[in-house]
Amino acid sequence: MVNHEPxxxxxxxxxxxxxxxxxxxxxxxxxxLAQRGEVEAAxxxxxxxxxxxxxxxxxxxLTSAQTLLPNDSLIRDKVQQAERLQASLALVGxxxxxxxxxxxxxxxxxxxxxxFTEGGRWIDNRVSLEIPVLDVLDRGSGEPVLLPVSLxxxxxxxxxxxxxxxxxxxxxLGGNVLQQxxxxxxxxxxxxxxxxxxxSNLSTPAQSDEDIASPDEFVIAFDFFxxxxxxxxxxxxxxxATGVISRVRVxxxxxxxxxxxxxxxHF
Numbered sequence: 205m206v207n208h209e210p211x212x213x214x215x216x217x218x219x220x221x222x223x224x225x226x227x228x229x230x231x232x233x234x235x236x237l238a239q240r241g242e243v244e245a246a247x248x249x250x251x252x253x254x255x256x257x258x259x260x261x262x263x264x265x266l267t268s269a270q271t272l273l274p275n276d277s278l279i280r281d282k283v284q285q286a287e288r289l290q291a292s293l294a295l296v297g298x299x300x301x302x303x304x305x306x307x308x309x310x311x312x313x314x315x316x317x318x319x320f321t322e323g324g325r326w327i328d329n330r331v332s333l334e335i336p337v338l339d340v341l342d343r344g345s346g347e348p349v350l351l352p353v354s355l356x357x358x359x360x361x362x363x364x365x366x367x368x369x370x371x372x373x374x375x376x377l378g379g380n381v382l383q384q385x386x387x388x389x390x391x392x393x394x395x396x397x398x399x400x401x402x403x404s405n406l407s408t409p410a411q412s413d414e415d416i417a418s419p420d421e422f423v424i425a426f427d428f429f430x431x432x433x434x435x436x437x438x439x440x441x442x443x444x445a446t447g448v449i450s451r452v453r454v455x456x457x458x459x460x461x462x463x464x465x466x467x468x469x470h471f
Contacts, residue, residue, distance in 0.1 A: 220265030
């Protein structure tokens with residue numbers, strides 16, 4: 205079997221190094237302008253925060269390369285260089301977005317039926333709950349069939365290091381309940397509905413590195429608003445109602461008119 209890790213690592217390294225070079229030059233120019241008194245303090249800080257935000261993208265690529273090739277001295281040196289620049293920017297008030305404080309989850313504020321599972325780190329926290337699948341109704345009640353799921357978080361190393369949210373099949377109500385609900389939804393209980401397997405991605409990659417303002421924000425997947433789905437009667441609304449996510453703002457639109465809806469997680 206061919207090992208592609210060195211090739212991937214080198215590609216990540218070159219990308220991270222290029223981004224680091226650009227931001228290093230930008231920061232040096234800003235410092236020169238400041239020394240000559242040619243830039244206002246507020247304007248300088250705003251520009252330095254923009255440098256810090258893009259520098260963070262560079263570090264995502266460099267640290268990913270270092271994970272693949274931990275003994276490579278060139279990668280290690282560039283990671284350290286980026287970290288030194290990041291630290292110097294933080295000292296003047298331009299800390300990167302990932303170092304912004306993350307709100308502490310408050311499970312007591314979640315709706316009934318939400319099970320909060322605390323991980324060793326904030327990124328490892330999970331919630332389990334039931335969500336309605338609107339296009340399938342229960343024959344007896346006429347209400348949407350509720351699918352037991354869990355939500356997990358991870359860092360999207362392939363897209364600016366932003367937050368990614370996944371929805372998985374869950375057996376927190378019991379394996380028999382999961383199988384019964386999957387059968388009611390027309391899923392093959394042998395091929396679909398496996399505990400822990402992905403049911404859907406709740407998030408989609410951001411349009412640009414300007415969309416995400418804090419580590420707990422994400423862009424919700426377009427699929428939940430397509431094919432006649434509406435927010436007021438869909439999965440996002442159900443998750444909002446339980447308090448595990450909330451709407452923040454819209455950050456632009458695609459060429460097809462779809463909104464980049466920014467949400468925040470609370471678990």
